[in-house]
């Protein structure tokens with residue numbers, strides 16, 4: 001029988017087949033994060049030619065949306081699944097859990113018709129040799145999710161249950177219950193895209209359909225692939241959260257100065273410093289990440305000296321006028337953008353990272369000329385990686401002093417500047433007129449000056 005385009009698009013079988021690769025990619029990515037403890041960035045970076053990258057743009061966007069929703073709503077979904085999995089999750093069942101999690105995410109939070117989500121989840125189970133004996137379980141559990149799951153999910157406090165206990169307890173200790181709830185609420189929402197522009201932000205805001213933020217960044221809600229937006233190929237801008245653009249701006253007058261950018265890759269802050277005519281040496285431990293920095297700078301038409309070295313020990317021939325140390329950290333300030341972080345990091349990682357940051361800071365201080373300026377930053381909400389690092393550095397080093405934020409530096413947002421002179425941002429700040437346009441990464445930054 002001849003099918004018309006109209007009944008073609010209505011055919012459930014065809015729609016299900018069309019949706020299968022996106023669902024498979026989503027389940028594989030969730031398996032990588034939750035069962036193999038790999039970061040999404042690592043998996044996606046490594047598999048540039050793999051499952052997700054071979055998908056058409058529409059399917060790739062769908063796979064990303066399913067992964068994002070599954071991780072952002074994991075606490076609620078787990079409670080729903082637990083209610084219907086009478087004997088718990090079977091062990092050694094391959095991708096069974098990612099299939100159930102992503103299937104329930106689509107039914108409960110993405111308005112996917114339940115019959116489509118269930119049918120595709122059953123097919124995914126049948127495709128995985130270790131999950132296939134549970135295909136009937138997938139069908140039964142997801143049916144119950146579609147019948148009764150919404151009521152269970154809605155009765156829970158989403159900010160609380162979708163934040164793992166270890167993070168919730170840390171943030172309540174550091175910032176109190178109200179701010180913790182506000183942080184957790186912003187993490188439920190897909191953030192907008194912020195870019196830093198080489199030229200005039202107003203011009204690019206117009207071309208990109210975005211808005212200029214107080215930090216000078218342009219904020220937009222992208223449709224389609226970032227690489228296809230105007231200005232990408234010509235290197236007019238680069239992706240950088242508004243908060244992440246602040247630390248490099250705290251180094252004034254870099255034109256013609258020798259600046260060391262420690263822990264520099266993939267180079268967002270290097271690009272800012274070079275664009276302001278600094279003579280920048282970008283140092284990173286990872287050769288691969290430094291190669292990405294070079295690629296990024298080359299797209300932007302910018303150049304810096306690059307050095308592959310361990311910045312806890314690196315000793316250049318001559319000292320620097322300014323040093324930026326954007327240290328490796330737990331990244332708990334970036335969970336809006338990286339919803340895998342809560343499931344990859346732990347208290348033990350934070351202690352280990354804090355010890356590394358201390359060694360990096362000590363070496364960074366050794367690289368400064370007398371009178372030179374050091375900016376230290378992390379995209380973490382943990383005081384051990386921010387406020388406490390700087391307090392301890394000052395206590396063991398009496399030749400350094402904090403140079404406090406100037407009145408214009410928190411960009412009119414006085415709440416960002418702390419009384420001690422350092423800068424602290426939270427994900428619930430930078431509110432525009434709707435949640436989709438609001439928020440910023442949680443960042444810490446301090447500027448210190450060496451005795452002259």
Ligand SMILES: C[S@@+](CC[C@H](N)C(=O)[O-])C[C@H]1O[C@@H](n2cnc3c(N)ncnc32)[C@H](O)[C@@H]1O
Pocket residue numbers: 262263264265266267268269270283284285286289309310311312326327328329
């Ligand atoms: C937070 S990222 C830096 C982001 C970068 N500053 C930017 O703005 O694009 C941290 C970087 O530190 C690097 N790193 C980790 N340990 C290091 C070490 N001991 N010495 C130098 N770089 C290190 C990592 O390879 C990673 O690229």
